[in-house]
Amino acid sequence: MSSMRIVLLTSLAMLAFAGNSLLCRLALTDTGIDAASFTTIRIVSGALVLVPVARWRNGAGAPAPDWPSAIALFAYAACFSFAYVSLSAGTGALLLFGAVQAAMIGYGLWRGESLAWRRIAGLACAFAGIVGLVLPGITAPPLQGAALMLAAGVAWGIFSIRGKGAGDPTAVMAGSFLRAAPLAAVLSIVTLHSATLDAMGVAYAIASGAxxxxxxxxxxxxxxxxxxxxxxxxxxxxxxxxxxxxxxxLLNEPLTARLLIASAIILGGVALALTGKKT
Known part of the structure; x- marks a missing residue:
């Protein structure tokens, strides 16, 4: 794969990930949908889009089963939705991808992937920004929401690691969404007493899933x-x-000094880490 294609695909994926945060936060604050229903509709919509595509690309057979990936996908999606009940889009995304980074880099180190000093310094800087964001204070995010989003990040890190070596990403994603759907349905049944829906909330959830x-x-x-x-x-x-x-x-969320400082520290760490090569 050419470097230009990698950059293009990576950029599109990052925009999609940010879009997930915006759609979820918008649905949970500006519409009547609840977090469990958003999770279920999101996962089912993803399955309805991906399964036919996977079957078209790979023949009539169903996508290969991979329950560990499905469980990781469900855990990520559920924790993500419930966390955004109380977190802003930017704060939630900072916590999410800080945890993703910890999970994926920890796995890389465990597998023997060594780091140059610039990457080590950059990662330390990025983690310092995450810690500074969640330390207690007037503008610190709610603890429950922060904990849920950190759990979502770990689950997404596991899901990404499991999918890295997949031969066909569409089949992997289709199988994961298909098998995560009944797990999400159970969540909706358990929380049925607090379920609420409206047209716009459902539309945001479908857009997020599909x-x-x-x-x-x-x-x-x-x-x-x-x-x-x-x-x-x-x-x-x-x-x-x-x-x-x-x-x-787009959502008129406050841009706090804490978020600005944490963002600057994290971005600086990312920039430094990207200049370091693997050893």
Whole structure:
């Protein structure tokens, strides 16, 4: 895969990931849909788009089963939705991809992928920004929402790692969404007493599942073929900046000093880490 194609696919995937944060936050704050229903509709919509495409590309057979990936996908989607009940788009994305980075880089180190000093310094800087964001204070995010988003990030990191070596990303994604759908349905049944729906909320959930999740994740899986685990973790830290800017512009979310400082530290760490080569 050419470097230009890797850059293009990675950029599109990052935009899709930021779009997920915006759609979820918009649905949960401006419409009547609840977090469990948003999760279920998102996963089912992704499956309805991806399964026919996977079967068309690979014949009539169903996508290969991969329950661990499906469980990781469901855990990510559920924690993501419930976290955005109380978090802003930018703060949630910062926490999410900080946890993603920790999971993916930890795995890379465990597998023997060594880091140059610039990457180590850059990663330390990025983590310092994440820690500074969640430290107690007037503008610190709610603890429950922060914990849920960190859990979502770990689950997404596991999901990305499992998909990195996949032969056909569409089949992997289709199988994961298909098998995560009944798990999401159980969540909706358990929380049925608090379920609420409206047309716009459902529309946002469908867009999140079919476009920014389903299509976006296929693009990301394809881009992962040309990225190391460490590089994949680092580049995802650009998503919070996109989500934060869009949240301020489109959702009228506050741009706090804490978020600005944390964003600057994290971006600086990303820039430094990207200049370091693997050893």
């Amino acid at each position: 476009l920014t999740s389903g299509v976006g994740y296929v693009i990301w899986y394809t881009a992962l073929r040309g990225l190391s685990v460490t590089s994949a973790a680092i580049v995802q830290l650009t998503v919070p900046m996109i989500a934060a800017a869009a949240g301020v512009i």
